[in-house]
Each structure stands twice: as structure tokens, then as C-alpha cells.
Amino acid sequence: MKALGVFPNEKKLAIVDHPAPSIEAPTQVKFKTLEVGVCGTDKEIAHHLHGVPPEGDDYLILHHEALGEVTEVGDAVEGFEVGDLVVPTVRRPCGDPECTACAEGRQDFCFTGKFTERGIVGAHGFFAEECVDEARFLVKIPKELRDVGVLVEPLTIAEKALLQVWDIQERLPWAAKRAREAGTAPKLKALVLGAGPIGLLGAMVLAENGFDVHVYSLEDVDSPRGKLVRDVGGTYHSAKDEDVKALWKKIGDVDLVYEATGASGLSFRVLELLGHNAIFIFTGVPGRKEPIELDAATIMRNLVLENHVLLGTVNAGPDAFHAAVKDLASFKEKWPQTFETLISGRYPMEEYAGLLSGEVGGIKNIITIGG
Ligand SMILES: [Zn+2]
């Protein structure tokens, strides 16, 4: 079958003829890949910045954001049928019996770092005509989400963050779960840094969950990204019009910052501004850059005196995947037009090179594998 291989030693990227996988345990499910999403991580792997093939292989099959259709089900599998749509999770447990996180099925919190990630490190990804995986690593999605299901995986980043935010905010009695459910908790203000796919999906999740959402990014206020933010009830602010200090003055203290830029300079400038009881969530992974100057004493003093929480988050557990499926269905109903902006194009698999080099622009590009 056709698959897209990254060869780290030869520094090459090519469609390869890879042996089609078959079900090898009764707990497994086989699916044909319908689509994969292109993200920053894929581009970095395609540029050989990271990415590790499975042991013994000289290439890694790329891509971790996927939508598939089940073609065969192992005898011991329950809850999946041929024809079901599935989204695979990405990270696989390290297998170390001492790792309590992986033993709990929460490899997103793995202690050993010896996990594998499909399409990223030590395990093949989903740019392949067929894939096999353990049923417990697959999430079934409703047929109505066929056209947007490939966004489930990138959406889980915001979902995992928000699930943790609710737990963290249990520290504030007036914002705690009961008050939230009763609708008596005050509306929280969120600032999203960056309007890439992670930032925009984050803004949508926060809007869906009742936040007053502000997005700050490089593009013009009148850009499609700005319009998308307004379409979901948020406010878009352009870095071209104001620096972040001026923005802060204008919108007032925020309860939550959701960083989706990977830009350390901007992030730490915002950290210096953080107000009462705020949570700062980091999701971006910056490349190695020159050191930046920052006012560490102010940050540290404010952290203590203002009860700040700094939260880094990576990958996602099954709860976040299920929340993503639920929220996507809701987004589709409430804001169907946003997907026309969010999904900037669907391309045949032969066009991988331009999509991974960054030559083809847009917000979120999708590669069609099967149909
Ligand atoms: Zn991704």
C-alpha cells in the first residue's frame, strides 16, 4: 500500500510501498485512512527536526491527525463495526510497570518518556492507505462528523487544557463546579494568543464553554481569522494595531491565558501582566532561540501575590477526545461557516510536498487518502 515515509538518515521524504498491516490480535481494529491533517509538528518532522522511525525501520510513516473508516474488527472487540468512523489517539503507553500514568491509560502524563507516538516517535503514523490499532486507542465518531472529524485530534489540546482548568478552578468556591452548573459562577475572561489552528480551536472551545473570549494575533482585524473569532462570539485584536500592554489596558484583567503561538517572548511579556488568580496555559513548543530578557522578580512576586497557576499541557487522554467529539458536533450546528475558514483546503496525497514545506498556505490543510 502507499504511505508517506520520512527518512531521517537520508533526509528525504517519499511515497513508499509499505506492507499493508493486518489484524494480529483479537483486540485490534483495522481501518482505511480517509484523511490526515497537516500540522506544525508534521512540517518539523518533514524537515528532519525530529521524528523517529520504529525500531529496525529506516523511515517513519508521517502524520498523527487522522480520520478512518473501520474495515475489519478483531473477535474480542466490542463497540466497533465495519463502516464506523474512527479517530486514532496518538500516544501509546511506555509499558514500564512502574509508570502509573501509562498503567492508568493516561500516557499523556507518562513519567518515563519512553512512550511512542504514532507518526512522531517510534511508531508509524496514519498517512497510509490502511492502519491497524488496538480498539482502546481508537475513538468512534458519529457519521455526521465525516467532514470535520479530522479536527478531533488537534481539538483535544484545548479540551485537555480546559478539563484541567475546571479542576484547578475548584480552588475558587464561587467558580466551582456546582456554581458553574447552576450558572451562578461569574463569566470568565480568556485571552488566546495566536490564531493558528490550535488558537482558533481553543477560542471555539472556550466560547462554547461560556468564556468571554479575546484572541490576539498577527493578522489584520478584517482577516478571515478575525472574522472567525467574531463568528463564535469572541473579540479579535491584531498585534498590528496594539501591543499586548495596550491590549491589556483595554480589555482589563483576564482569568485565563491560552498560549498557542510557541513564541516565548510574547508569552513571558503577557506573564508579566497577569492579574488576580489567573491561569496561564502553555501549549506551544518553541524552537531553540536566543535567550530573552524578562523581569523575573516581577513575575515571581506576582505569581505568589496573585495566586497564579502556570500550566503546561501536551497530548490528551480519552476524556479530552470524547469532549472534542461532543464539542465538534456542537460547533457544526452553531457555527457551520467557521469550518470553511478553518479547513483551508483538501488536497490529494500526491501534493504532500508543498503542504509539508509550507509552500501551500492556509489555516488547516487536509490530505485525502481514501474515500
Ligand atoms: Zn498535530
Ligand SMILES: [Zn+2]
Ligand atoms: Zn509511561
